[in-house]
Amino acid sequence: MIKMPIRLTTEADWEKTIGAALDCRAALEEAAKAEQAETGEYIRPIILFQAQSASKDDPTRLTWDKIKAHLTGRNIPAEQIAVHTGPEKDLDKISDIRSPSCPVRYIITVSKLKEGWDCPFAYVLCSVAEQVSATAVEQILGRVLRMPRAKRKQRDALNQSYAFILSKDFNATATQLKDGLVEGAGFNRMEVAQLVAAQGSMGFADMAAPFVSDPIPLDAAPVAVVSAALQKLPPSVQAKVSFDPAARTLTFKGAMNKETRNLMHLALASVPKVERVINRLYAKSNHFQTSAADEDDKPAFMVPMLGFRKQGELQLFSEEHFLDLPWRLDQCDPAAIVGRFKLPDSAKTGQIDVTTDGKVVIDFAKRLQGELSAVIQEPAFDTVARLSNWIDLGLVHRDITKPSAVLFIVKAIEALMAAGFDLAVLARNKYDLRKAIGALIDDLRGERETGQYNALFSVNAEQFAMNADLAILFDEQSYAPNKPYAGATKFSKHYTPLVGDLEPNGEEFDCAVYLDQHPKVRYWIRNLERKAGSFWLQLPHQKFYPDFVALLTDGRILAVEYKGAHLYDSEGDKRRIGEVWQAASEGRCLFCMPTARNFSVIDATIG
Structure with missing residues (x-):
């Protein structure tokens, strides 16, 4: 269990940034003491300070020693401060930082902490570095996310993590943190890219009422x-x-x-x-609509995720179960590139348009350009290998190794040369060639994903199952809509007070009203796309987030994906994975896809 969401504050003044972080830690320590008095669990909130690296050319940089001097200047005892960077390795001297006898509350580093270091008491990141890179997030912010004892606390402030960043641009900093969580910290499977939200005004006027x-x-x-x-x-x-x-x-x-x-x-x-x-x-x-559901009596809203049995272990079903990585692209046939790649001006080369009075029009410039390009040499790309390497450098392929990609590109270029294209001509048109090869790779990737996804269901259907360990729990803490619902209709059964990302009219809205009024629905929730804590099922190319999830009065779970009539026929993959999820649940879960406002499908599914 991790501390989410991340509460982000930015400030252009470094002393104010540190001061805000210190105030936050002090408030968290008070909450921790109250928590201990009630539950007996000991927590000592810790700040991780990220200082700037030293530079001989810039004595004004906020290095670790300046941060430490600033803290001691605020009457913080030296024994509460640990430095772990360069020659200073204070963490190596601490046998158990979680012990009540350990006084450390502030840790200063630059880029990374000691390998394997783990302390769930780390709640706050305070960075005065010049930028928040993916590496900084991976090495430092990731250290503040793990929850002490992996158990939710009575006080909500202790269920979250906090970041105070020296920055003049909140949105840019929030974006860097999101990118770092996804790319640097390896949270891509959990889709946490949007867990750091901008803290600006929601755009409502400051009314006096x-x-x-x-x-x-x-x-x-x-x-x-x-x-x-x-x-x-x-x-x-x-x-x-x-x-x-x-x-x-x-x-x-x-x-x-x-x-x-x-x-x-x-x-x-x-x-x-x-x-x-x-x-x-x-x-x-802010006049956001909230649910009228009774919060004090609400049961846990736990939704089983789809599992796949691999080597005797039930794992969360994802791309890794039907895609072998890395992808051997070099084993694919690149022959289709011959029909895809066209010289941009080949149809007009050698043509000159002339008016009735004998004047040459602008097409002459196109001929001239073609003639000039024919004599321009590309000495840097005088071999297939060099041109292939250049093309590869401009393509993003995280699922393919570089040798495999380059070998495929070499074969594609050789296929074009065999079809009559000269290497020098291909080199002059290298940007169009890279675009064509990149598009071919994307199409081959899509065919591969779809083919292996379909094969999995026909060969390994019996491997899908569920257990209690693979489930998500809907709660207010993790429910973070981009745009809260502000319509006039009052919902009485939505599980969280806020209803998220729902327009106040239209077919999806009508589906929500139908669920809210259904006698067999105890609670329902608007399932948010690409959010941690949302329910999803794996498709060939992406994750699928059903529009609504409902807890029925008999304890079963119902997932509903509404589709307009014009889209229904193209959504076969969603219906199939929904049916697989339903079958794997052994009667505990249901799935349906109503369309054209035919909500009787929901009644028939519930039974």
Whole structure:
């Protein structure tokens, strides 16, 4: 279990960046103490500082020693600071950083920590480096994601991780973090590219009307604790927030943006069950539609994923089960390139258009260009091997080794030469040639994926199965829509308060209304595409995220993919994998694909 989502804050001033990170860690430590008092679990939140590397030409760089001096200047005891970079290897001296006797709360590094180092207490990344690269994310941010004891905490602030980055551009930094999580940290299978979201305003005007929250649960914390926590908010936020001790409610003036919501989460980190209250207040102040479902009584909404048995072990079914990597592209026939590659101006070369009065028109320039290109030499590409290597450098093929790709390209060029093309002509038109070869490789890849995917079902259908270890759990923490639903219809059975990525009209909306009103549906959820914590099934070329997932009153799970009539016939792969998932569940899961507003398909599937 990992700490998600990542709460990202950017600041152009490095001292403010560090200060915000220190404040965050202090709030998390208060939450950790309250958690320990309630559950007995010991947690000591740690910050990982990423400093800049030293440079003889730039003495102003924020190196590890400057960061350490800044921390000690804030009266942080030296024994709480560990440095692990260059000749300083403090982590090697610590036998068990998770021990209650270990004082370390701050670790400073530059690019990477010691191999195999693991500490679930690392909650905060504070980077003052000049950029957030995929390597930085892989080596450092990845260290703050693992959850202590792999178990959700009572306080929501302890279920998340935090990043404070020195940057003037939030969106660029968020994009770098997402790319780093996917490419650098190896989270591509979980599709976490969108787990870091921009914290800017949602675009609503700052209205003066106050919005009142739901009551904070009586067993959450004493009134004095809540009042004291609110005093930690920045003055600009304090001016908009008030607390009614008698009603135990928060009042917020105007539309709350995401950054303010996150600040309130941190300020009230020591108060259990408060995040739900803040999130509902955030939705209310922005006029986002929320579900009327009773949250206190909700059962766990766990959805089995499709598994595939490989070498006796049941694994999550994915591309690796029907695609052997790396792909031996060199074993494919490149002959089709002869019909695909065309010289761009061959149809007009040698033609001159002349008007009735004898004037030469612009086509003469095309002939002249062709004639000149015929005498231009490409000395750098005077061999097939050199031209092939150049073409390969411009193609992205993560599933193919370079030798295999180059050998295929060599065969493609040789096929063109055998068809009458001169090597010098191919070299002069190298960009068009690379485009044609790249398109051919993409088509061959698609044929391979589809063929091997189809073969898997005909030969190994009995290998599909499910177990309790392969499942996703829908919850508010991981449900992060790009665009919350803001329509007038009030849904009463949506599992999370916010309904995500649903337009307020149209056929999919009508399907959602049908599910919400169905007597055999206990709860349903709008399944979000390409989000961690969403339900998906593997297709030949991509993952498939059904539009809706429902928990039925009898405990079964129903997945619904709605398709317009014009698209239905082309979605055979989705129907097949849905049926395989249903069959592997042995009656626990159902799948259907209604179309043309024929929602009786849902009734027939449920039975």
